[in-house]
Amino acid sequence: MKLAISITGQTLDSPFDARFGRAASFCLVDTDTGSWTVHANPALSASGGAGVQAAQFIAQLGAQAIVSGAYGPKAYTTLAAANIQRFLASGHDGRTAADILTAFKSGHLATADDATHGGHHGG
Amino acid sequence: MRIVVASGKGGTGKTTVSTSLAQVAAEAYSVRFLDCDVEAPNAALFLHPALATQREVGILVPRVDTQACTHCGKCAEVCQFHAIAVVGQTVLVFDDLCHGCGSCTLICPEQAISEQLSVIGVIDTGLTPEGIAFAQGVMNVGQAMGVPILRELKKWTPEAMPATCDAPRQPLEIRDAPPGASCPVVETMRGAEFVLFVTEPTPFGLHDLKQVAAIAREFDLPAGVVINRDGIGDDAIDTYCAVQNLPILLRIPLERRIAEALASGQTLVDAAPEYRTLFKDLLERIVARMNA
Numbered sequence: 001m002k003l004a005i006s007i008t009g010q011t012l013d014s015p016f017d018a019r020f021g022r023a024a025s026f027c028l029v030d031t032d033t034g035s036w037t038v039h040a041n042p043a044l045s046a047s048g049g050a051g052v053q054a055a056q057f058i059a060q061l062g063a064q065a066i067v068s069g070a071y072g073p074k075a076y077t078t079l080a081a082a083n084i085q086r087f088l089a090s091g092h093d094g095r096t097a098a099d100i101l102t103a104f105k106s107g108h109l110a111t112a113d114d115a116t117h118g119g120h121h122g123g
Numbered sequence: 124m125r126i127v128v129a130s131g132k133g134g135t136g137k138t139t140v141s142t143s144l145a146q147v148a149a150e151a152y153s154v155r156f157l158d159c160d161v162e163a164p165n166a167a168l169f170l171h172p173a174l175a176t177q178r179e180v181g182i183l184v185p186r187v188d189t190q191a192c193t194h195c196g197k198c199a200e201v202c203q204f205h206a207i208a209v210v211g212q213t214v215l216v217f218d219d220l221c222h223g224c225g226s227c228t229l230i231c232p233e234q235a236i237s238e239q240l241s242v243i244g245v246i247d248t249g250l251t252p253e254g255i256a257f258a259q260g261v262m263n264v265g266q267a268m269g270v271p272i273l274r275e276l277k278k279w280t281p282e283a284m285p286a287t288c289d290a291p292r293q294p295l296e297i298r299d300a301p302p303g304a305s306c307p308v309v310e311t312m313r314g315a316e317f318v319l320f321v322t323e324p325t326p327f328g329l330h331d332l333k334q335v336a337a338i339a340r341e342f343d344l345p346a347g348v349v350i351n352r353d354g355i356g357d358d359a360i361d362t363y364c365a366v367q368n369l370p371i372l373l374r375i376p377l378e379r380r381i382a383e384a385l386a387s388g389q390t391l392v393d394a395a396p397e398y399r400t401l402f403k404d405l406l407e408r409i410v411a412r413m414n415a
Binding site: 049 | 209
């Protein structure tokens with residue numbers, strides 16, 4: 001399956017970014033073959049609605065699942081509508097995207113069954 | 124003539140100045156007062172209007188006809204605010220992100236989008252005892268965008284201007300701006316002819332004065348300054364105004380009796396009648412600058 005991981009850099013060894021809408025980029029990994037690509041997050045500089053934009057972006061990339069640190073209500077709704085599975089990982093462990101991939105494969109990541117926090121301001 | 128009273132920093136005395144200015148102006152002009160602080164309007168506490176009408180205002184948000192929609196995604200692409208998302212065969216509309224610009228409706232090739240009013244606040248109107256035509260915008264709790272309410276508020280025209288026994292009076296509009304220096308302040312200044320800055324002689328007062336002064340410069344609006352609580356803090360405001368060629372039109376010293384009168388819902392000129400002359404003079408100087 002195609003798994004998106006929010007990251008701060010340009011490679012699979014880049015640090016995991018626990019922010020979803022404001023992540024620097026997304027690493028898209030094929031969990032079967034291990035091949036990966038990195039895509040800059042177009043929502044990084046959005047004045048508002050970053051979660052919605054990022055969710056649409058990874059849906060367009062064809063991701064079937066996402067790992068990030070938190071999902072706001074609009075990001076959650078958009079990801080759910082796109083049938084993208086949502087997984088959670090802590091951003092405090094100094095992990096790379098490769099570490100997150102390993103944790104995902106071993107089934108150690110919790111799923112987000114609802115938004116993890118209230119929305120930011122609506123402006 | 125349209126005068127905006129702005130400050131940047133909150134609590135410097137915008138409403139204190141704007142309400143007294145309105146009362147003094149009402150002696151010679153047909154005054155329209157707009158409380159543009161839609162997040163927390165409070166000029167009514169001082170001008171005591173009889174609020175006779177209330178009207179709901181809002182923005183037009185998109186509603187998608189799921190039968191006609193082909194999920195082409197053009198609406199989501201055109202939306203600058205990500206208020207509409209198309210994922211797979213689903214269209215999501217987030218009303219609280221929508222700015223009501225109508226781009227999605229225009230661009231939809233299937234005409235599948237219609238618009239529906241989303242109420243975000245109200246406009247109250249009425250007359251004050253001295254015959255000032257008064258209106259205030261009030262944003263609903265939980266809303267984040269005041270600008271659409273302000274646009275409607277600025278369009279308001281009193282149905283019947285207060286009757287005067289003498290010759291028809293020249294109209295004068297006073298807009299009490301919200302604090303800060305963001306979009307609602309910009310919208311309040313848009314279309315005005317003069318900005319009166321009310322500040323206090325503190326570093327915070329100066330910092331925010333610089334921000335609102337920059338907005339007025341963008342609009343190329345003549346401006347003047349009222350220093351409230353004069354005598355506290357430092358003289359950095361004086362220095363700044365001298366450098367910027369901003370005239371200081373009035374100084375109001377900090378006085379406990381004034382604070383007590385304001386706290387009981389009196390205006391400055393009602394509580395301290397000696398200010399009536401000072402405010403008349405202030406108004407004359409503003410009018411002279413607008414006409415210059």
